[in-house]
Amino acid sequence: MTTGTWRLTTLVIRRERLIAPFWMALLAVLAAGQAGRYAQSFPTARSIADFAREMAANRALTAFAGEVHSPTVAGMAVWKNADAIYTVLALIAILTIVRHTRGEEESGRAELVGAGVIGRFAPLTAALVFTAGAMVATGLICALAMISTGFDVTGSLSFGAAITAAGLVFTGVGALAAQLTEGARAAIGLAALVLGVSYLVRFTADGSGLTWLKWLSPQGWSHLVRPYGDDNWAALLPALALAALTAALAYLLAGRRDLGHGLIPQRPGPGGIGAAAQPPVPGLAPAQGTAGRLERRLRRGRAGPGRSGALHPGGVQTGRLGPGVPAPLHRLARGVDDRRLPVADRSQPRLRRRPLPPAGPAAAAQGGTRGPRRAAARHAGQPAALGGRPPVPRPRGQRPHPGGRGPDAGAGRR
Template sequence: MTAATTAPGAPAPAGPAAGGSALAGTRTLVRFALRRDRIRLPVWILALFLGTLATADSLRTLYSSPEDRANAVRSMDSPAGLAMSGPRHYLDDYGFGSMLSHQMLGFTAVLVGLMSVLIITRHTRAEEETGRAELVRSTVVGRHAHLAAALSVAVLANLVLALLLALGLAGAGLGDGGTAGSLLYGSAHAAAGLVFAAVAAVTVQVTAHARGASGTALAVVGLAYVLRAAGDSVGNGALSWLSPIGWVQRSYPYVDDRWWPLLLCAGFAAVCAAAGFALSTRRDVGAGLRPERPGRPTASDVLATPLGLALRLHRGMLAGFGAGLFLMGAMYGSILGDAEEMLEGIDEIQEALDRLGGAGVAESFASMVMVVLAVVAAVYVVMAALRPRSEETAGRAEPLLATGLSRARWAGGHLAVAMGGGTVVLLLAGLGFGLAGAASTGDGSLLPELVGAALAHAPALWVTAGVAVVLFGWFPRASRAAWIVPVYAFVVGYLGQILRFPDWMNNLSPFGHVPRLPAADMDWLPLLLLSLVAAGLVWLGLTGFRRRDLETK
């Protein structure tokens, strides 16, 4: 007979407490999530806050006189202008506050939605995918604690952003609406963020993968924006009321100051959050409600290659960015025919367009838009180029590299998809821009011009991928610093043209050396030099990856 003994004073085995709360451990998980996001969340919040204040200040400069604001009303009072901004009611009293709400609220609501979705997926589905959630839940942690903690962090982040916006805009003295308008403007952002955080609480229950969950939730964000844009452009209020972004815009900060549309956001968020908690009880930890589709009995010959495997892993994100950039290009192209009328009388923008080469307004405006499309493509490139780092930290790279597969071939497959896929999404963006632009202007020659202008940014994308692979190869813990490249390119390449940043700042960005087609003439030398720089960075990054230790599990 044997007997098990326990040493005096030894702690009892950890496990779920009998009859314990399903929310047990939520407070600890909230603290842990805030600790992990101590850099990420402040960057998000400060970027949105400072960007809004900078926009409010620039609106004062661009539309300083009543005549300038009257010109802005005429330029925005068109289907294309309303689709890109918001409902027409703002134009009835177009002061600085209503102008800020009209032009910025719908756009920043998308960014707040992106922040909220990433918070939820990072602290729920990503934790399950890596196996950390199962380990944590083996202790005294309730079944709903992870989702409750993630939602709590999202609520806190959105409330902090709302408070900063309210205080900052009230201090800026927009002059129409005062403190009440500023408080409503900030609260509208929080309401939009909570809606999309709750949507993500549902999508993380559906799929077993963090990328799929975030992709589905971001598709809902995109659908909300499209519904709002379509409804406002044709004056169909019913269509706009189907969108949470339409709800927050119809609170009309600085115009009517209506709070009740935010109650719709609160109610919808509560319903979605409750659905997320309910659905989480119908699946196992690490699994999704949607069953995994069984694969083929044997892998294809293409899948057995590093490039084929990388393409299989990236295909969903590549398809999403391709479709999104095509639609984004088409939206910008649809207003290309109205560009001259929209920008008429805005001296600062006219001067910025003149600095691009002195071509026609449509061509100059197209070259500015091309920077935006290229930066969005660069976002895909950075995400794809950093995928090897995710594979390494998740422990999936180690068994592959334990075979005869070399590090250079494995990482090179992901890099080839990043660089090649970035070029493809640029092509689709240029195609959508060109087709819609040619239709809106009646000039068929714009199609090849705009497609060529988009492809001219490909070497800058390759440099962006090169920077990411250098960080991955030599400084893997700092690899996320690659995000600086697209963010900086947008700030100096797009906003810098309007706010008159010095030229040397634009020269620090690879996108600053791309010829501003179709406004400027083609120059092949910068593109050749960018391609050589990209090749050198790729070689340097792969060399570092071959020499450093692999992070193992």
């Protein structure tokens, strides 16, 4: 069922070889760069502690960034950027997993690849392997960036684990959404809706002081890890469990659905265009869209079949339509019969081709262009400036003189 997974995984890696390292490095620079700025702005422990106390007293900032768990430079850097990193990484995970699952099916490439020796679950497995690996690599890179700045190793590792947990949860959510819907946009919208609800629950929990609400939010679980504080690793267990559950459900749905289809069907379009448009022929449905609007305007504009040129099965009667009818229908009513093919009208005068100007010696004899005159002069053996004349035209059938001269070349000697 997973035949060809490694080849598809290498294909995904090759397609993401430029964008994935970019956003990994961007998040690592965001985490370590904020810590470096705080280290320069608050050189003493007392100054950073006063800053942490002031930020913790602001309930609005707490709702947006979360609670302050450690009044240190590293703790305040995590408080400043952790929630943004969790949210951005979750969104990247959704876009990546949907692009390589539902996006491939929607474009038709999954069906083309499936014509080879590829297992049913190989595309989903390859997308999950790459996306989950990218989430783990991002957390590890961020942890190494914090360690290289000079912060605690345990706190840095817990911070990287919290980042990875947020990415893994929404990797599974995106894979499940890709199996539920029939389009990539719908899958992204459904997974982004889950992300928005998770953020709203976490926002409400930190803004209201109801810490227990964080246990209902996947982003809240990453906040409950509290890096550089008490490092609560147990808060990662719900994230890992939800990631495994959503991935298992994605596999279950992938094995039971048809390629290109989902559990949630697409909404059908409008059933009709209203009761104003009646079917022109009994048993036929009314025309849709632009054709229906033109038909209704035609019905309103004509005054009657006897006076205004009505459409009938035999063709089009000559007449005039009422106001409000488009110009093409006026031309149609003036006698254009679309059943006949266009036939050439022999009564019309034919176009005459313009004769080409003479060239060569004849053109020089008739006073042609400058080029033929020079050619004729060279043919006569004298330059044009000395008044040379062109050779005498030879009648048809007469052979040239054996000596290469004209027929009267020896008349002077005789």
